[in-house]
Amino acid sequence: MKIETDQGIYGLGDATLNGRELAVESYLAEHVLPCLIGRDPFQTEDIWQYLYRGAYWRGGPVTMTAIGAVDVALWDIKGKALNTPVYHLLGGSSREGVLVYTHANGADISETLDSVRKHIDEGYLAVRAQSGVPGVASSYGVSKSGKPYEPAQRGLPSESLWSTEKYLNFVPTLFEKLRVELGPEVRLLHDCHHRLTPIEGARLGKSLEPYHLFWMEDPCPAELQEGFELIRQHTTTPIATGEIFNTVWDAHDLIRNQWIDYIRMAIVHGGGITHAKKTADFAALYHVRTGFHGATDLSPVSMAAALHVGMAIHNFGIQEHMPHSALTNEVFPHGYSFVNGYMHPGDGAGLGVNIDEVLAAKHPYQRAYLPIARKLDGTLTDW
Numbered sequence: 001m002k003i004e005t006d007q008g009i010y011g012l013g014d015a016t017l018n019g020r021e022l023a024v025e026s027y028l029a030e031h032v033l034p035c036l037i038g039r040d041p042f043q044t045e046d047i048w049q050y051l052y053r054g055a056y057w058r059g060g061p062v063t064m065t066a067i068g069a070v071d072v073a074l075w076d077i078k079g080k081a082l083n084t085p086v087y088h089l090l091g092g093s094s095r096e097g098v099l100v101y102t103h104a105n106g107a108d109i110s111e112t113l114d115s116v117r118k119h120i121d122e123g124y125l126a127v128r129a130q131s132g133v134p135g136v137a138s139s140y141g142v143s144k145s146g147k148p149y150e151p152a153q154r155g156l157p158s159e160s161l162w163s164t165e166k167y168l169n170f171v172p173t174l175f176e177k178l179r180v181e182l183g184p185e186v187r188l189l190h191d192c193h194h195r196l197t198p199i200e201g202a203r204l205g206k207s208l209e210p211y212h213l214f215w216m217e218d219p220c221p222a223e224l225q226e227g228f229e230l231i232r233q234h235t236t237t238p239i240a241t242g243e244i245f246n247t248v249w250d251a252h253d254l255i256r257n258q259w260i261d262y263i264r265m266a267i268v269h270g271g272g273i274t275h276a277k278k279t280a281d282f283a284a285l286y287h288v289r290t291g292f293h294g295a296t297d298l299s300p301v302s303m304a305a306a307l308h309v310g311m312a313i314h315n316f317g318i319q320e321h322m323p324h325s326a327l328t329n330e331v332f333p334h335g336y337s338f339v340n341g342y343m344h345p346g347d348g349a350g351l352g353v354n355i356d357e358v359l360a361a362k363h364p365y366q367r368a369y370l371p372i373a374r375k376l377d378g379t380l381t382d383w
Helices: 021-035 046-052 061-080 109-123 162-180 198-211 227-234 248-257 272-284 298-313 326-331 359-360
Strands: 002-004 008-011 097-106 127-132 159-161 187-191 215-217 240-241 338-339 343-344 372-375
Touching: 002 061, 008 061, 021 046, 021 061, 046 061, 046 272, 061 272, 061 298, 097 109, 097 248, 097 298, 109 162, 109 187, 127 162, 162 187, 162 198, 198 215, 198 227, 227 240, 248 272, 272 298, 326 359
Parallel strands: 097 127, 127 187, 159 372, 187 215, 215 240
Antiparallel strands: 002 008, 097 343, 338 343
């Protein structure tokens, strides 16, 4: 999304909501953008409150993604108008670079090990490891097409079968092998993708303790925040959650009770830079660090926004980094960079990201959906 001022300065925001993009587009076009005409783009706080409180119907992924897109674009405008990178406006640099992790996967343990080694050779210091589970036809995070990640698919959602017990028995074996082969230094992460109950998450976290993971992500759905208390009682494996959260209230109890170690709410889905900064500051009071969501369905605009926030806040933890395709990078030329396991947003004015609108127009929107998972008996479960 592009917002332009009467001074000729424009800012970019990302309104991506994977599988529900057109709902955000409509919300922006019909209900948000008309309210911005004539406003001062420097008033990021007041505009955020106007769009959040003023709508009466608050929260939810569509509303917060729309607000996030506007907010990020306004911060981009502010940085360009003042000729400074956004992170300078958020408190300045708190570190020299932002530690990032990437994704490794394979059909089996051997392929996953090779994938982790490949990313270490590329300079990554932290890698998320996912593997196919024996006896399970389709496992989350394991690509069928040789890509780093299985993207949303054209047409109606595909369905796959899932066995929690097979998964719980297998995952400790995966990380035992990775530690034996790779040693103790590489930071290893793993994503459960909301597929467990709290007691199952507790069992997995306890079984993974000997392999000292950087984090265990999304062990169970977080609508019932108290469920994480049970997990915390049984394991010292660090816990990360929140990539589908939309406001700090979604993580209020998780943070203030210290039931998690990393909050993962995406900049774009969580109301933009303004709300991300407030969420991070609240989390800092309770020793919770950030791990902002950064999948490839989010554009370089979102990646840049996350890097600027990550550079400035004190309680930064790690940033998810899934490199975009060559075409995406052409559409969104940017100034951020990756060197030896760390990323930097660059020192250009604003976010440091541009858009080639002519090239973008050659690739019109196509609807796609994420998959759906069922247990072996046919019961619909969390994907």
